Amino acid sequence: MVMPSRKEAPSVEDGYLPIPPEHLLPNTRASFEIYLKQGGKFVLYAKTNDQLTTQHRSKLGEMGAREVYINVSKESEYSDYIQDNMAQLLNDDDISADVRAETWSWSAANLAEAVYESSLPPSVLRKRVDRIKKLIEASSRFFTSPESLKELAKYISAGGNIYQHGIGTMVYSLCLMQTYDPDEPTMTAVCVGAMLHDMGKLHLPEQLLEKDPRDMNEQEFRAYAAHPNIGVRASAVIPLMPEAIHCVLFHHERMDGKGYPSGATGEEIPLYARVVGLCNAYDGLTRSKPWRRGYTPFEALKHVRDDTGGFDEDVFMRLVKVLSDSGLT
Ligand SMILES: [Fe+2]
Ligand SMILES: [Fe+2]
Incomplete structure (x- = not known):
């Protein structure tokens, strides 16, 4: 079951799943890579097991990013990360x-x-x-x-x-x-x-x-x-x-x-x-x-x-x- 992003049906684009930027929690490590979409391309924003910080989130706010992306194959790791x-x-x-x-x-x-x-x-x-x-x-x-x-x-x-x-x-x-x-x-x-x-x-x-x-x-x-x-x-x-x-x-x-x-x-x-x-x-x-x-x-x-x-x-x-x-x- 996929986290519905902003109450709309989630659209998996080119194998990437959108997630809310708010889910990047400060002082945690995620066992999946996080991407941004820029100019139609997916760009790596945080590597697997990077220490996430308040800056990760605030920078996304400044950029006006409404979504970040994970590889769709990492959906269950993402679900575990949220539960944990x-x-x-x-x-x-x-x-x-x-x-x-x-x-x-x-x-x-x-x-x-x-x-x-x-x-x-x-x-x-x-x-x-x-x-x-x-x-x-x-x-x-x-x-x-x-x-x-x-x-x-x-x-x-x-x-x-x-x-x-x-x-x-x-x-x-x-x-x-x-x-x-x-x-x-x-x-x-x-x-x-x-x-x-x-x-x-x-x-x-x-x-x-x-x-x-x-x-x-x-x-x-x-x-x-x-x-x-x-x-x-x-x-x-x-x-x-x-x-x-x-x-x-x-x-x-x-x-x-x-x-x-x-x-x-x-x-x-x-x-x-x-x-x-x-x-x-x-x-x-x-x-x-x-x-x-x-x-x-x-x-x-x-x-x-x-x-x-x-x-x-x-x-x-x-x-x-x-x-x-x-x-x-
Ligand atoms: Fe009942
Ligand atoms: Fe019952």
Whole structure:
């Protein structure tokens, strides 16, 4: 997956891929060459493993360069470089919130898509989940600003794939969890659980997932409602932290006990799983499904609010506040 440059489809020219100049992070070394385009030709700007400095970036600014280029064969090294330096990039106030949000979304999409591939060997799955943990750890400060969620919403709200819904659920859960000021390991575990909550759906037939659960017959619904349990079983090879497992297992439980798979009620459902359950519902409603269009944030919140007995009222009010502080409702 290629980093979309400036919200336009990236065009690979003569084997060179455009990247934003802001991605040349001071005091880092990139394991790829960086080129400029001058007079229609690609000119070497920084060699592999050169120490990058603030001057590298400021000089590009003075030249008015809107893009620099890497060899397209180095795309995966570039993706690793961004992931490895995500904390620095997100905390760099010289980079616009828009570019930081776009970069975060691109990186998260790469990682989430890779983890939602079916039939991964356990060792590969473990490594990929570790990268997601690192991304979350690098992101928490960035997410304290309401501006960040506003910028991110432009990039995370599109698409109906399981992994895209996983990212959306994780982002809203992260913002909501911050209102409870949890310790870092709990935050990471909850966000990993939010990202992977629908993993069990990978083991369900596609035709079933294209059906509105309200239109399923009893047998179909029983198969569908097993996905939290299947997800917990599938993730046993990682293994996940207990809070993450609870988020996978409890994300369809309801405060009134009418949820599944266990029918747990109220505080029997851990607080962080109530957070992920609500964010799952909200994010799902905002995405288009084969049987209905995606709801606007306002419509989705109204739908959740009208679902009496479904969600924790205090958690709901916090979601309303997080979204309105970010200007999303
Ligand atoms: Fe689910
Ligand atoms: Fe979900």
